[in-house]
Amino acid sequence: MSALRLLWQAVRLQAALSRRSPEHALVLLIAPMQTTTLLALTLAAHRADVVANAVLAPGLIGLWVASLDYAGRIVTEDRWAGRFAALIAAPVPFGLVVAGRVATVVLVGTAAFAESWLVAALGFGRPLTVAEPGTFAIAVAVTCLAAIGTATLLSAVFVVSRARDVLQNSLGYPFYILGGILVPVAALPGWLHPFSRVVFLSWSADLLRGAVHGDTRGWPWAVLAVLALSAASMAAGLWLTRRYVDRTRREGTVGFS
Amino acid sequence: MRSVLRIVRESLILGFAEMSAVYTWRTWTFGWLVRLLCQATFYALLGRYVGDGATMRYVLVGNIVVLACLEATIVVISLAGERRIGTLPLLAITPSGHLPVYLGRGLQWTVTGLTSSLVAWCVLPPVLGVPLPWPRAAYAAPVILLILASSYGYGCALAGVALRTRGVEWLVLNLAYGIVMTFGGVNVPVTVWPAPLRIAVNVLPVVHGLQAVRGILDGAPPGHVLRLLGAEALVGAGWYAVAALSMERLVSAGRRDGSLGHAG
Amino acid sequence: MEPAVHTRGLRRTYTRRRRATVVALDDLTLTVAQNEIHGLLGPNGAGKTTLVEILSTVLLPSAGTARVLGRDVVADAGAVRSLVGLVLGGDRGLYDRLTARRNLLFWGALYRLDGRTARARADALLERVGLGDRAGDPVEGFSRGMRQRLHLARGLLHEPRVLFLDEPTSGLDPVAAAAFRGLVRDLRAEGRTFLLATHDMDEAAALCDRVTLIDRGRMLLTGDPASAGRFLGDGECVDLDDPGPALTGPLELLPGVTGVEHRDGGALRVHTAGRDATRRVLAWLLDRDVLTARRGRPTLEEVYLRAIGDRGMRV
Numbered sequence: 001m002s003a004l005r006l007l008w009q010a011v012r013l014q015a016a017l018s019r020r021s022p023e024h025a026l027v028l029l030i031a032p033m034q035t036t037t038l039l040a041l042t043l044a045a046h047r048a049d050v051v052a053n054a055v056l057a058p059g060l061i062g063l064w065v066a067s068l069d070y071a072g073r074i075v076t077e078d079r080w081a082g083r084f085a086a087l088i089a090a091p092v093p094f095g096l097v098v099a100g101r102v103a104t105v106v107l108v109g110t111a112a113f114a115e116s117w118l119v120a121a122l123g124f125g126r127p128l129t130v131a132e133p134g135t136f137a138i139a140v141a142v143t144c145l146a147a148i149g150t151a152t153l154l155s156a157v158f159v160v161s162r163a164r165d166v167l168q169n170s171l172g173y174p175f176y177i178l179g180g181i182l183v184p185v186a187a188l189p190g191w192l193h194p195f196s197r198v199v200f201l202s203w204s205a206d207l208l209r210g211a212v213h214g215d216t217r218g219w220p221w222a223v224l225a226v227l228a229l230s231a232a233s234m235a236a237g238l239w240l241t242r243r244y245v246d247r248t249r250r251e252g253t254v255g256f257s
Numbered sequence: 258m259r260s261v262l263r264i265v266r267e268s269l270i271l272g273f274a275e276m277s278a279v280y281t282w283r284t285w286t287f288g289w290l291v292r293l294l295c296q297a298t299f300y301a302l303l304g305r306y307v308g309d310g311a312t313m314r315y316v317l318v319g320n321i322v323v324l325a326c327l328e329a330t331i332v333v334i335s336l337a338g339e340r341r342i343g344t345l346p347l348l349a350i351t352p353s354g355h356l357p358v359y360l361g362r363g364l365q366w367t368v369t370g371l372t373s374s375l376v377a378w379c380v381l382p383p384v385l386g387v388p389l390p391w392p393r394a395a396y397a398a399p400v401i402l403l404i405l406a407s408s409y410g411y412g413c414a415l416a417g418v419a420l421r422t423r424g425v426e427w428l429v430l431n432l433a434y435g436i437v438m439t440f441g442g443v444n445v446p447v448t449v450w451p452a453p454l455r456i457a458v459n460v461l462p463v464v465h466g467l468q469a470v471r472g473i474l475d476g477a478p479p480g481h482v483l484r485l486l487g488a489e490a491l492v493g494a495g496w497y498a499v500a501a502l503s504m505e506r507l508v509s510a511g512r513r514d515g516s517l518g519h520a521g
Numbered sequence: 522m523e524p525a526v527h528t529r530g531l532r533r534t535y536t537r538r539r540r541a542t543v544v545a546l547d548d549l550t551l552t553v554a555q556n557e558i559h560g561l562l563g564p565n566g567a568g569k570t571t572l573v574e575i576l577s578t579v580l581l582p583s584a585g586t587a588r589v590l591g592r593d594v595v596a597d598a599g600a601v602r603s604l605v606g607l608v609l610g611g612d613r614g615l616y617d618r619l620t621a622r623r624n625l626l627f628w629g630a631l632y633r634l635d636g637r638t639a640r641a642r643a644d645a646l647l648e649r650v651g652l653g654d655r656a657g658d659p660v661e662g663f664s665r666g667m668r669q670r671l672h673l674a675r676g677l678l679h680e681p682r683v684l685f686l687d688e689p690t691s692g693l694d695p696v697a698a699a700a701f702r703g704l705v706r707d708l709r710a711e712g713r714t715f716l717l718a719t720h721d722m723d724e725a726a727a728l729c730d731r732v733t734l735i736d737r738g739r740m741l742l743t744g745d746p747a748s749a750g751r752f753l754g755d756g757e758c759v760d761l762d763d764p765g766p767a768l769t770g771p772l773e774l775l776p777g778v779t780g781v782e783h784r785d786g787g788a789l790r791v792h793t794a795g796r797d798a799t800r801r802v803l804a805w806l807l808d809r810d811v812l813t814a815r816r817g818r819p820t821l822e823e824v825y826l827r828a829i830g831d832r833g834m835r836v
Contacts, residue, residue: 029428033435038303040445041316045307166280166288173295182299183306263630263639271627274618274659343613346579347675350602351631358631512581515535515574 031112035119062112067151131214139207146200149230152237272365319443328370330412332363337426404466407493417503465489525714526553530585545571547738560729568738569718606676610688617661632679646674666697763787
């Protein structure tokens with residue numbers, strides 16, 4: 001089977017699964033409400049210059065939630081550990097299956113961007129215009145890649161830790177702060193900066209806002225940083241899952257999720 | 258009365274037993290509580306970024322108080338579980354009826370909700386550099402309790418919806434809480450909304466209670482605060498009435514059309 | 522003495538999607554005497570659960586009346602609820618995170634038992650259903666049989682006089698099912714009445730004083746399981762092991778023989794019109810040196826299969 005076809009099969013599988021369970025629409029439900037909250041706060045403070053932050057943040061949150069959702073719910077629902085053993089034994093590259101399924105979920109996350117834009121345009125009469133569409137498109141693409149990498153890493157962490165619900169609930173807001181998705185990292189206390197810079201959201205948020213405002217100095221470096229972080233998290237995720245499967249094999253608990 | 262207290266007690270034991278399946282003391286404190294604190298901090302930081310110290314305090318107070326509502330409405334999830342495990346017909350035919358259990362099934366969330374909003378109330382303002390006027394700020398505690406009670410009624414009423422349709426409990430929960438969070442005067446005063454919306458939000462829990470909290474902090478006259486508390490209590494009572502009616506109908510309709518005994 | 526259960530002209534319909542009406546119970550008239558174990562037999566979808574749900578006030582009838590110990594299940598539902606216990610089959614209906622004992626205390630509170638009574642009854646019932654050792658364990662680790670026994674204990678908590686059991690032994694292994702039946706017999710000895718919905722013929726034959734066979738919401742027959750054969754007409758039968766083909770033809774022509782049935786392993790069953798015909802067949806066989814013939818009665822299972830017909834897997 002060609003890599004593309006395999007990828008497509010994984011996308012279709014995930015689309016079919018997501019369609020049947022309404023809770024996967026959660027991201028799409030939250031984004032408009034979040035945009036409304038953030039925009040109202042921004043506009044009530046007469047800060048038209050921060051509108052871009054308020055419109056972009058729900059999209060980034062949507063992506064992050066989608067990644068968490070994939071890692072925390074979808075994978076566990078499918079008794080992933082058991083299937084994983086079968087998958088790495090199969091003659092197809094496992095990474096492609098993961099990527100295909102995550103991609104669908106991440107696509108749902110990116111729909112949050114669109115919703116957010118619509119709320120701003122229709123609800124508040126503030127259609128957001130992008131000064132540098134080319135850079136913006138690149139920024140969105142690498143951000144999606146990073147979300148896929150993050151989802152892979154998180155799914156491994158969730159399975160290994162077995163404290164899925166706790167992690168899934170806890171990994172949201174701390175990262176929204178660290179990721180500077182609304183309040184730029186520069187406005188956070190200095191000691192937080194190093195932590196922020198290992199969260200891909202911080203680079204993505206700066207990049208996206210820069211593209212909207214037309215201030216994209218040093219954007220290739222930011223793109224490289226996002227790419228490096230997504231590669232690192234993907235690699236770490238695959239390494240962790242392999243280690244986990246090896247351990248379950250050794251301890252005879254394959255299929256235990 | 259004693260039998261009602263016993264039902265409340267048994268429901269709480271059940272609730273905490275189910276909670277302990279997800280959380281230990283440590284994961285609750287460092288996972289869930291920290292998440293809630295971060296949520297309030299996230300919005301407060303935005304408040305400071307777009308405005309000044311006063312904006313930040315406004316947003317922070319709103320986001321701490323609304324935590325009580327967030328937790329109380331989780332009753333939606335607990336109640337939807339009753340259909341999944343198939344206890345609805347058994348509950349319906351007990352002499353106490355289904356109502357005490359329906360109203361008692363999420364009580365553990367009111368206990369944790371009170372804990373987390375009070376912890377946030379004491380910890381976050383000094384940490385974020387917007388201290389509250391103590392000891393006056395202590396009067397907020399009973400108001401938060403009232404908000405918790407009215408939000409719980411709101412959650413129970415919406416649980417009636419979640420019990421009718423399978424698999425929507427998370428959507429209902431997030432919608433219920435999200436509407437309050439967005440339009441309930443948490444981050445921006447309700448006066449910024451267009452007139453129809455401004456009137457409609459009066460039926461939401463939190464709205465009047467939160468105004469009362471802000472009044473207490475700003476040293477508003479007691480009569481004004483008491484009127485707001487009365488309104489919050491009235492809204493809460495209304496939601497309990499809707500909840501009771503909705504669940505009564507769920508059971509009576511279930512007995513008529515046979516949907517009570519099925520898995521949903 | 523008034524009957525434990527009495528229904529007259531009971532009918533229940535469901536409106537399903539696209540407004541199609543499904544008749545679950547059709548003009549059912551049934552009487553269950555007090556202190557009886559009454560089996561409710563029928564294939565899936567026959568209306569057994571619907572009947573149990575109506576009698577336990579979970580479901581309202583569409584027409585007709587149903588009374589439990591003289592109380593109407595619609596007009597006097599409150600009184601009926603304190604008289605009846607409902608025991609559902611299967612894995613559902615228990616709180617997995619709670620211990621067996623806490624499950625019972627929870628329901629004790631709902632049945633308005635005071636604390637001391639609830640604790641005493643919970644402990645006694647757990648002992649009685651053989652869960653005394655596991656009372657403090659969460660239900661999530663329980664086997665099917667243990668769950669079923671806990672369901673029974675739950676149903677007995679408020680000491681009901683009439684118990685409705687819906688498929689209580691489905692999915693149990695034979696030992697657990699036998700233990701469960703022993704428990705039901707003991708409880709009957711205390712004066713309780715049981716209405717037991719099942720499709721296990723052996724269980725019905727072994728346990729029930731009387732059985733009622735329903736299909737598509739209609740009653741096909743009711744009576745004691747041992748003489749259920751009578752419902753196939755006043756028939757009896759003679760069983761023969763491998764009589765050889767020479768006998769089959771003449772047997773069919775004997776007076777009073779209503780049919781000859783070939784069975785597994787070459788055996789033959791000769792259906793007769795009654796006692797006299799049976800005697801004639803046995804004498805005729807003795808004359809021909811067939812010494813293995815014996816008088817038989819159709820089993821409950823045969824009655825069931827005959828009455829329900831060869832529907833195979835269709836429901």
